[in-house]
Amino acid sequence: MPAKPREHAGSTFWLRRLGAELRKLREQSGMTADQAGAEMEWNRQKIWRIEKGTQEVLRTWDVQNMCKVYGAADSLTEALIGLCEKAKTGDWWQSFSEVIPRWFNVYLSLEEAATSIDWYTAELVPGLLQTDNYARVVFNTAGGAEDSNELTRRAKVRVQRQAALTRLAPDPPALHVVLNEAVIRRPVGGASVMAEQLRALLQFGALPNVTMRIFPFSAGQHGGMNGGEWVLLRFPQESSEPETVFHEALNGAAYLTKEQDVMQYKTVQDDLVKRSLDEETTKELIARAVKEFEET
Incomplete structure (x- = not known):
């Protein structure tokens, strides 16, 4: 379960936090960025952007599917979807x-x-x-x-x-x-x-x-x-x-x-x-x- 970030963090921070967790999941699953991209019907560059927190538009549905591809537990999937929702609030x-x-x-x-x-x-x-x-x-x-x-x-x-x-x-x-x-x-x-x-x-x-x-x-x-x-x-x-x-x-x-x-x-x-x-x-x-x- 990812640690809960502080509530004042902006969307850029949440995207970076989410990306780090998704990268960890992918590596634990043994998948390369190419393999993950193929499963999601994306290119590897998009996987990398997500993992670096620079993919500005990221849907909760995409996060849910990535978690499914990586074999994440339901509780972890729910937590990462929560981070994705936080990222939609925007930075001041x-x-x-x-x-x-x-x-x-x-x-x-x-x-x-x-x-x-x-x-x-x-x-x-x-x-x-x-x-x-x-x-x-x-x-x-x-x-x-x-x-x-x-x-x-x-x-x-x-x-x-x-x-x-x-x-x-x-x-x-x-x-x-x-x-x-x-x-x-x-x-x-x-x-x-x-x-x-x-x-x-x-x-x-x-x-x-x-x-x-x-x-x-x-x-x-x-x-x-x-x-x-x-x-x-x-x-x-x-x-x-x-x-x-x-x-x-x-x-x-x-x-x-x-x-x-x-x-x-x-x-x-x-x-x-x-x-x-x-x-x-x-x-x-x-x-x-x-x-x-x-x-x-």
Whole structure:
């Protein structure tokens, strides 16, 4: 019986969860993707899309037939049909689909489902914590937004993601952030935008589920200097979703789930935390930076 995912997960998460269970069933049955496709009168590519959670339209009837082909017990079939029904509810960000890259849909679903998020960034405030004005500057600088309306909607997605940090049920994720000192020093968007953004960081840092530390210039070199930015996501113990490192680039992203890859990032993250300023000193440094930008 698949473990019950948390109720706030979006449809992308449910499709990935369902796909993982169906793949497990197929492998247990000894069938290849070609054989399964032949039984369902599909090609193997469709089987692979379903198992990866990228088949956007999946009927409960199809899930029931796949379970029958794989010899699944009635109770398991019923549970997987339930996951399929959950996937039909849709993600909140689907209404922004015209401004969200397809590769980022997966990240949004993982962020929604995560119980713990470790974030390191060297240049910019984490997307999850950006203000509307700061996000607009970032998107405008990176390019890709065709007009002001697209810029507005892309920034709105970033701000709307923040609701997860203060939700009442289920528990919000534990967010642990390490910022390179450059993040609070570089005047992105000018002094007023930075002052507003840093005040927002102080507010986020006051949340009981958020920790924030600055890695100071004085700490010197560190193991993440070639990494730029990454996010380490952890999920409920009962979930089959593996710990995942998200690494975003200009026009795509990498999702690392191999144990040795994830462990390397964990080791670097732990070292960054140990060598960073404590939370109280971090807040004091950010507050001083706010004052400096306000006086500029």
